[in-house]
Amino acid sequence: KQEVTQIPAALSVPEGENLVLNCSFTDSAIYNLQWFRQDPGKGLTSLLLIQSSQREQTSGRLNASLDKSSGRSTLYIAASQPGDSATYLCAGNSGAGSYQLTFGKGTKLSVIP
Amino acid sequence: EPEVTQTPSHQVTQMGQEVILRCVPISNHLYFYWYRQILGQKVEFLVSFYNNEISEKSEIFDDQFSVERPDGSNFTLKIRSTKLEDSAMYFCASSATLDRGQYGYTFGSGTRLTVV
Numbered sequence: 001k002q003e004v005t006q007i008p009a010a011l012s013v014p015e016g017e018n019l020v021l022n023c024s025f026t027d028s029a030i031y032n033l034q035w036f037r038q039d040p041g042k043g044l045t046s047l048l049l050i051q052s053s054q055r056e057q058t059s060g061r062l063n064a065s066l067d068k069s070s071g072r073s074t075l076y077i078a079a080s081q082p083g084d085s086a087t088y089l090c091a092g093n094s095g096a097g098s099y100q101l102t103f104g105k106g107t108k109l110s111v112i113p
Numbered sequence: 114e115p116e117v118t119q120t121p122s123h124q125v126t127q128m129g130q131e132v133i134l135r136c137v138p139i140s141n142h143l144y145f146y147w148y149r150q151i152l153g154q155k156v157e158f159l160v161s162f163y164n165n166e167i168s169e170k171s172e173i174f175d176d177q178f179s180v181e182r183p184d185g186s187n188f189t190l191k192i193r194s195t196k197l198e199d200s201a202m203y204f205c206a207s208s209a210t211l212d213r214g215q216y217g218y219t220f221g222s223g224t225r226l227t228v229v
Binding site: 032034036041042043044045046049051089091098099100101102103104105106 | 144146148154155156157158161168169171202204208217218219220221222223225
């Protein structure tokens with residue numbers, strides 16, 4: 001059964017810092033990987049999707065990469081801002097006819113002004 | 114940007130009552146899903162639905178749960194006899210597929226179900 005671990009569980013950084021969030025899967029056979037943002041009590045906002053043929057995606061100050069050989073993904077946030085404060089979730093599916101996503105517990109990010 | 118719409122945003126129900134959670138997925142998406150998140154815990158998969166039938170379900174999705182796409186736009190989750198442990202945020206999601214892969218998920222903003 002696929003398990004997803006996100007490290008660190010919580011992170012507090014001063015505004016302007018670059019930071020890296022980590023995600024690892026027990027089964028490295030990941031088909032698609034998606035990073036989400038969740039604000040307290042709210043839904044999931046998709047940030048980046050890495051599809052089966054891709055290794056990296058970028059959107060603005062965000063960059064996500066996936067190493068399929070090790071089953072690890074990183075989310076890089078450049079020049080962090082207080083508005084980036086939220087919980088960041090990674091999730092993947094294994095393909096092979098299965099589209100269900102397995103989620104990590106998330107990294108709670110606080111960006112201090 | 115297309116959205117997945119969920120109603121209601123918050124529902125309180127008495128234990129043993131039936132509830133129906135409603136969702137309007139993105140119109141050209143093919144796969145529909147329900148997930149739930151118990152407070153402080155991971156988001157968990159419940160069920161996926163494609164071509165008017167369940168394609169996958171988790172151990173959580175027992176006989177108390179059912180899903181339906183009653184018309185071309187709505188997708189519903191019914192819990193027949195709610196228990197206290199069904200209290201959670203329930204998320205609806207949809208995705209499109211291509212022959213060679215799958216587009217990412219779009220999630221709704223959730224329905225917070227409180228069973229008292």
